[in-house]
Amino acid sequence: MVMRKKRTNDPEGMRRRVLDVAEDTFQARGYHASSLGDLMAAAGVTGGALHHHFPTKKALALAVIEERVAAAVRETWIDPVLAAPSAREGVRAVFEAVAEELEQQGYVRGCPLNNLAHELSLADDEFRLALARIFADWRQAIADKIRADQLDGGEGAIDPERFAALTVAAYSGAMSMAKASQNAGVLRECLKGFENFELSPSRGRLKRRRRVLPRPKIG
Amino acid sequence: MVMRKKRTNDPEGMRRRVLDVAEDTFQARGYHASSLGDLMAAAGVTGGALHHHFPTKKALALAVIEERVAAAVRETWIDPVLAAPSAREGVRAVFEAVAEELEQQGYVRGCPLNNLAHELSLADDEFRLALARIFADWRQAIADKIRADQLDGGEGAIDPERFAALTVAAYSGAMSMAKASQNAGVLRECLKGFENFELSPSRGRLKRRRRVLPRPKIG
DNA sequence: TTATAAACAGACCGGTTGTCCTGTTTTGTC
DNA sequence: GACAAAACAGGACAACCGGTCTGTTTATAA
Structure with a gap:
């Protein structure tokens, strides 16, 4: 034996x-x-x-959401944006990095957060809350970065929350279309449309006024 | 008996x-x-x-997509935008109409197209193609409207495809977040961010060049 | 060593799912 | 009215799903 x-x-x-x-x-x-x-x-x-x-299966999914999906958003979005010289540059870099990664891997599986958010948000409130929190953290990181840029004088008087919401929405929607068409091109398309837009609320644009003094509020 | x-x-x-x-x-x-x-x-x-x-269940879902989802996109987006005085105004009106409808109905079920697109795009190629076509028609309608606006002199030299892609992406993503948070506010937030942006490619802005010639198409 | 709990194995079960199949009724056509 | 095809009824079924249950092995602490 x-x-x-x-x-x-x-x-x-x-x-x-x-x-x-x-x-x-x-x-x-x-x-x-x-x-x-x-x-x-x-x-x-x-x-x-x-x-x-x-x-239970639900417990497993909840763990995936809270540990893995949240981490994915942090690693591919929050950390790079916070580390970038500006929010706009960070956003641009992430868009391009994701587009390039998708193109060279040949297929598009979509955004992990959005995939699960669509399927589970209405199914269970615990799911929904966990997913909504990730969205909120994502948006807040971008908004905070915009605010930091504004303190440095490198960003106009744009509303940070609006910019963040629009950024996350544009990315999520672009990934949705990229997944349906199995073509990452729409990501680049949206990025270019995004870049071609200029902030308007401060109609007189402050052009590259490099930071002269520490400023307490938005320029 | x-x-x-x-x-x-x-x-x-x-x-x-x-x-x-x-x-x-x-x-x-x-x-x-x-x-x-x-x-x-x-x-x-x-x-x-x-x-x-x-x-089969698949045949039923395919019919729902091709007959109902496509019609829903047409009725809530394509037709109103085409009937609007301009693409920008049409987009704004649809955003606001949807936001108001969601707010007064008290809950958010999301965009029919995006909901099914996320769940079925990778599951089956027939699903994916049907969904991708609806996205494409949606974008093309907006792009066509932009082009019509440009012929009328009411729109700058913005790239129609980029504008359309960004519009659809922003709406889809905003609905995704609205569904997860069960709050339509993000739709208005994105709309405002969208409106505050200005078109840039033609840096010298052509300001309100009102129609000089009789136009053959929609007023 | 021995006691104790955690970690793991694997069979089992009730309920559900999508589909199929056989029969019956209605409708249209000659 | 005769007849064929479409429209509908409803049961049957095999596969599968998620969860439970019992039993065994491993780690830990006294």
Whole structure:
């Protein structure tokens, strides 16, 4: 009698593997079209283990949203924009980076946040709240960056919230069309339309007034 | 033995009733979350009748997309924009009309096209093509209107396709956020951001060059 | 070692799903 | 009226889904 292989408990690793395939499968096929059997097979996990870490399918999806989708938005949008020299440049860079990534990978699976938001927002209020918070954080990061730019004198008197809302909306909608047409070109199209627009509320445009003094309020 | 009620065949009416509830249910719960049993119960239709008009669930959804969703986009977007005095005014009017409608009805179910597009674009190529075509028609109508405005001298040298893409993207994305937050305010926010932008490519702005010649087309 | 709980395995079950199939009724046509 | 096709009724079914349940193995602490 041979004891062939011994089991090694690895709770974190197993949880991570499940979240990996769940994130990927939910993104590719959606929540309802992904069965737990599919996930178990893809992750090489038994039902007992899956149920141990995520008692229900909803709990699994909630974890995907709060841990993975939120992180994805942070990594591809919030952090780059905050690190950019200005909000406008950050937005432009993200648009282009995403467009290029999609074009060279040959297909468009859409925005993880928007994909799940459309399918789950009306299905369950817990889902909806988690998704709405990610949207809110996303918009607030952009608005904060605009405000910082304005303090530096590099941005006009545009309303930060409006700019942020429009940016997120334009990106989300563009990704929606890119997914339907399987063509990332509309992303570039929207970016160019976005760039060709100029801010107007301050009709007399302050042209590159590089920061001279620390300013307390919006220029 | 009493023959109480006789049956009356009404193919078109039955088909219409099925499409009515399918359109509504797909919009509210999505495709995968709507079972044929639900639809049959809601429509008061038996399985035989349903299967007679729509052999598969996919065929039903395809009919909803091509007949109902396309019509909804036409009625709430294409026709009003084409009938408006200008593309910009038409877009503004639609944004406001939708926002007001959502606010007074108290909840947001999202854009029918985007809802189905997100769930079905990757699931099946026939779905995807049908949805992509509706997006394309939507954008083209707006672009055509911009071109008409330009011929009338009421619009600058903005790129019509870019304007159209950005408009559809901004609306789709705004509806996505409105659905997640169950608050139509973001629609107004995006509209204001949109209005505050000015067209730039023709840096010297042609200001209100009112029509000098009789125009053959829409006034 | 021993006790205890966590981690995992895998079978099992009730309910649902989409589809199919057989029959009956209505409608149109000659 | 005869007949064929369309329109409709409703049951049946196999596959599948998510969740539960019991049992076994591993890690931890005393």
